Amino acid sequence: MFLLQSLTPSGHQVLLLDGNARAMTDDELVQYIQDEGIELVGIGAMTRMIAKAYRVADAIRKVGVPVVIGGPHVTEVPAEALGQDGGPRHADAVALGEADETWPLIVEDAARGELKPIYQPAHDSKGVDLKPTLQPYPEIPWERLDLDQFSLIPKVFRPFMSKLGGGWGTFHVVPIETGRGCPYGCEFCTVTGFFGDSIRFRTNESVVEELLRLKARAKRERGQIAVFFIDDNLAINIKRTKSLLRDIIAAKAQVPWIAQISANLLRDQELIDLIADSGGKWVFIGMESIDPANMADVNKNFSKPGEYGAVLQRLAARNIYAITSFIFGMDNDTEGVADRTLQEIESWPPGLPVFGQLTPFPSTPLYTRLEKAGRLARPKHWLDFAPFIMAHDPLKMTIAKARSETDHAWSRSYSPERNAEALEAIKDEPIMYRISHLVARLFFRGIYFPQLNTRAWLRLIAQNRRPIFNLSLEGARELFKYRVTKTKRSLRNVPTT
Numbered sequence: 001m002f003l004l005q006s007l008t009p010s011g012h013q014v015l016l017l018d019g020n021a022r023a024m025t026d027d028e029l030v031q032y033i034q035d036e037g038i039e040l041v042g043i044g045a046m047t048r049m050i051a052k053a054y055r056v057a058d059a060i061r062k063v064g065v066p067v068v069i070g071g072p073h074v075t076e077v078p079a080e081a082l083g084q085d086g087g088p089r090h091a092d093a094v095a096l097g098e099a100d101e102t103w104p105l106i107v108e109d110a111a112r113g114e115l116k117p118i119y120q121p122a123h124d125s126k127g128v129d130l131k132p133t134l135q136p137y138p139e140i141p142w143e144r145l146d147l148d149q150f151s152l153i154p155k156v157f158r159p160f161m162s163k164l165g166g167g168w169g170t171f172h173v174v175p176i177e178t179g180r181g182c183p184y185g186c187e188f189c190t191v192t193g194f195f196g197d198s199i200r201f202r203t204n205e206s207v208v209e210e211l212l213r214l215k216a217r218a219k220r221e222r223g224q225i226a227v228f229f230i231d232d233n234l235a236i237n238i239k240r241t242k243s244l245l246r247d248i249i250a251a252k253a254q255v256p257w258i259a260q261i262s263a264n265l266l267r268d269q270e271l272i273d274l275i276a277d278s279g280g281k282w283v284f285i286g287m288e289s290i291d292p293a294n295m296a297d298v299n300k301n302f303s304k305p306g307e308y309g310a311v312l313q314r315l316a317a318r319n320i321y322a323i324t325s326f327i328f329g330m331d332n333d334t335e336g337v338a339d340r341t342l343q344e345i346e347s348w349p350p351g352l353p354v355f356g357q358l359t360p361f362p363s364t365p366l367y368t369r370l371e372k373a374g375r376l377a378r379p380k381h382w383l384d385f386a387p388f389i390m391a392h393d394p395l396k397m398t399i400a401k402a403r404s405e406t407d408h409a410w411s412r413s414y415s416p417e418r419n420a421e422a423l424e425a426i427k428d429e430p431i432m433y434r435i436s437h438l439v440a441r442l443f444f445r446g447i448y449f450p451q452l453n454t455r456a457w458l459r460l461i462a463q464n465r466r467p468i469f470n471l472s473l474e475g476a477r478e479l480f481k482y483r484v485t486k487t488k489r490s491l492r493n494v495p496t497t
């Protein structure tokens with residue numbers, strides 16, 4: 001949405017709301033729209049939240065404000081949002097595919113009251129969308145944007161955290177893309193179909209310039225900023241990635257960053273060194289399964305489970321850790337898959353494991369395969385969204401079993417005992433690193449066990465009081481030692497007559 005905002009023709013104002021960061025009821029949202037005099041609402045949604053998007057859109061359209069929906073889901077099934085499949089209509093217009101060039105037209109058409117139902121990028125003679133080249137890339141005015149709703153520090157902790165110093169009153173993780181597209185074509189993935197298998201990159205200069213502006217803002221506001229490079233596979237072209245990371249280092253544009261990189265691309269030691277030197281802290285790795293047969297089934301056998309441990313060791317040696325993502329309910333999964341996976345994970349340097357279930361998103365090769373085989377239990381699962389309940393029958397276990405395996409994996413991975421073990425495994429690392437690891441663990445637990453209020457947070461803190469207390473004590477001692485050394489040094493430098 002930051003990108004679309006900066007592509008908006010002049011003369012229009014765009015207000016941004018992130019439904020995850022600033023939750024509102026439908027009534028509150030409608031009231032907000034009316035109070036602000038908003039004349040067009042744009043909604044971006046993935047399949048997972050499309051039912052909510054439709055509900056919200058219905059409420060907004062009821063008060064006469066037109067709605068346009070964009071993003072992967074409506075691109076795959078546009079007739080649904082437009083009510084052309086026999087169901088109710090939820091949107092006045094849909095934006096198909098990458099909307100960099102169509103969004104300005106949508107805004108102008110809406111301003112004239114002439115919104116069309118479908119906006120599609122120009123295409124070539126074979127009907128393939130012409131994709132934005134990303135060169136030049138629009139300037140996102142990070143230095144001026146109001147990022148308040150996007151701070152990751154829960155409101156309840158902000159006053160306390162800001163007193164700690166070091167700019168910890170706010171912490172923004174800012175999404176930046178350096179390129180689009182992934183040619184790998186994993187069976188369950190929307191990306192290859194949506195962004196195409198041709199990869200496009202911004203210039204190094206434009207990425208570096210954006211990082212420098214962000215860094216300057218963080219310095220000015222004495223806040224903490226990290227970047228999430230949202231490319232699907234940041235190292236998809238290793239030569240180009242290395243050149244980008246070298247340019248970031250040369251320009252001193254390092255900020256702490258996170259990115260998604262597949263395990264097969266992390267064999268290269270020089271790449272890992274550049275990741276570390278350019279500020280890389282966490283790498284999200286779609287490991288999916290520890291079973292090579294599963295990997296072959298979903299067309300992802302370029303990623304080798306046998307290599308995962310070594311990849312994580314290599315990263316950990318440079319203080320880079322991994323968010324390791326696993327999928328249960330794959331065709332070769334049997335009862336006990338969670339324990340087998342946990343056993344492997346716990347033999348690796350500690351990271352942040354996340355567990356999902358194989359989900360047939362519309363228009364993916366997986367969806368087509370399961371549909372043909374008559375295995376879709378809920379063909380339109382997104383309309384009756386049920387978190388962590390599979391929409392198709394796995395081959396070697398039941399839907400209920402896949403759920404309980406997932407539940408077990410989350411419960412064990414973020415239990416107070418496992419948190420303590422993970423901290424023990426990195427006890428020789430610097431204190432700041434260990435604190436950030438524990439904080440990340442407490443947050444990641446919330447992906448599966450939502451921590452939505454102060455009470456939930458307090459309960460979690462109580463459960464993990466021992467490591468929290470020990471790390472706080474050690475941190476306070478380090479801070480005291482640092483202050484004493486600093487005072488001694490400045491006394492030594494006092495000029496004498």
Ligand code: B12
Nearest residue numbers: 042043044046047070071095098099100190191230356361
């Ligand atoms: C970043 C990201 C996240 C972040 C989001 C954080 C953030 N604040 O940005 C996090 C990590 C939270 C996340 C989580 C998930 N994600 Co995600 N994520 C992405 C990722 C990598 C980048 C999104 C992005 O910004 N792309 C760049 C922009 C430019 O592209 P875009 O968003 O598609 O927008 C363009 C068009 O779609 C269109 N458009 C989009 N919205 C709108 C709105 C309007 C009004 C208009 C006109 C146009 C328009 O215009 C834009 C410019 O061209 C994508 C993959 C990808 N490359 O897109 C996956 C992706 C979107 N995620 C996906 C999934 C499945 C998930 C999860 C469900 C994973 C899980 N199992 O838990 C969760 C769900 C989160 C939730 N809230 O429920 C799938 C969605 C598939 C689908 N059909 O829905 C994707 C496509 C990845 C994949 N491998 O298939 N995700």
Ligand code: SF4
Nearest residue numbers: 182184185186189232
């Ligand atoms: S490597 Fe990642 S982004 Fe590329 S197709 Fe596979 S899952 Fe999708």
